[in-house]
Amino acid sequence: MSHLRRVAGLMMTALLGQSLALNLYAHTGVGRFSSAVKGVPTRVYVPNGLDSTVSVIDPQTFKVLRTFKVDREPQHVVASHDLKTLYVASDKGRQSLTPIDPRTGKVGKPIPTPDPYNLYFTPDGQYAVVVAENQARLDFLAVGSMKRVFSIAVPCKGINHMDFSPNGKRVLAACEFSGDLLKIDLSARKVTGKLHIGGMPQDVRIAPDGKVYYVADMMANGVYLIDGSGSVPKKVGFIATGKGAHGLYPSRNAKELYISNRDEGSVSVLNFATRKLIAKWRIPGGGSPDMGSVSANGKQLWLSGRRSNVVYVFDTRSGKLLKSVKVGNGPHGLTFFPQPGRYSLGHTGNYR
Template identity: 50%
Template sequence: MSPRMIAVLAATAALAGCGAAQRHADPPRTSDPPAANHDAARPARATAARAGQIPPLLDPHDVYAAGRPGRLAQQVRHDPPRVYVPNSKSDTVDVIDQRTAKIVDHFPVGALPQHVTPSWDLRTLWVTNDLGNSLTPIDPRTGRHGRPVPVLDPYNMYFTADGRHAIVVAEAHRELDFRTPHTMRLTKALYVPGCHGVDHMDFTASGTRALVSCEFNGRMIVVDLRRERVVKTIVLSAGAMPQDVKLSPDGRTFYVADMATGGVWLIDAHRMTKERFQPTGRGAHGLYPSRDSRVLYVSNRNEGTITLISFRTRRPFRKWRIPGG
């Protein structure tokens, strides 16, 4: 499984934790909370990723090819099949056995856990405790959680495709914080004052640029990951609320969910220009590619539906209604 699939796994595992959790006002930038013993906080037997280079795609025409059945990386092949669900209201994580669909563990974490993000080397799962100013590490081999690592305002979290950096999305501080991938030491705080509600992102097929959503002012920003700077701003529309971001399998198009407008924006991934808007349903929020890279699932959470978009035609072809959804 390639680092490209990390974002997909993170979104799937965190689906129940995204919700309409409380969002905080912009406080002044402060330093991280007092440092803890980061080595102790990491799960047992965690190993360093062979970072530094972007792994080649298994299929140059499909950035998600490593997500096919039977293509799990060797180091995770024997991990127990579990789903880790952050509960923002109770500050806990539920662990679900995928085979039985039963909760097999439940444990407390920091305040307002938002997402669960796999590390670049797939050896650690990080729970982003937004108001708790910490990350809780989980060892996916054992399911055991470790001591929290102090990190300022971790609403969301990603790893660069070359594994050199963790990027903590510090939403309330309007920052993208570049950190070392194991100790989470801050190396650069990229201030993005023009991006209100910096939220979600995805990477180009080359892994060198990121498209980042700005939820509260209807914009997207493009970040050059090598230079660690914003290089472009894309204005969507008045009143837009961009959420999740996903690259098409062929690497040509970004899809951006818009919760306020009720659909997805299509962005040219090479020119980084807006192409068009595609309606899907009220409250379009999460985006998930199918395992065969043919379909994009769009969760329309304000109407309890899922829209299926064909990656080939770039048009919706079906809508599922979720009872009680």
């Protein structure tokens, strides 16, 4: 009897261990929508940087429904933490965040904001984090008023993308022009460490188990694996993916990572569990896949063609290019909305 109890205990321990395994993307699986987006029409929003416009695509028909003007050089379209607003970040000219009501499509009055290259939100929803690339700082805005509360200066050039630690208290940020990675303590409001990796680091995305960050590097032509658990980030590996590695997007089941290789017109697929590449999808005739989002049902990967003036739609099951949708000049950080998740951490598809 005692033997049976011991076996049962071991089985229960194993089951509990499996159920307690960390998956930071557990709430972003297919169908796991927040009630905040109920009834919101599904659209793809594409900022055309060189035209200072945003194109709105119906992903069912692949048709551009409309295109509207925004302030100069829109970089990314970002969902707010509460999923009720989309912001177009324009970092040239007047420099602003232009709000869009995704339920009605109504475009609001631009909010003057210095140098908003990118936009994130703290996990607690208290602050919007403006990545002021040319100002070498992060500006923290009160979400209610979108007014600056404080800033964190950064000792690098070209800060652009970042992701949060599992507990949401720290950030790993990439600086593309100086080739640095920064560890930032949000509670202490300071940079705690810097790692120089050289090259041109771009998108940053934490693994589902929270053990490493993946950092795409356009000049190294692959992704670095970074241990961000300490006050100073540490390089623990590198995986060559393709020329111009740029954007990083977890699959809906959090088993794979899609990596856009902008300078060779391909997407590499990495298995999170093994940290090995398992596929490469190529654009016939080449292309320039940049930033984007995974569709809500996980069956498609939408990426802007930065130098091709189109949006690419890949079938995530076959890897085939389903469609190239003509948009404006210099499309960049497009977002597919709505997506599953309790809240948005910003960028073009970082949800929890």
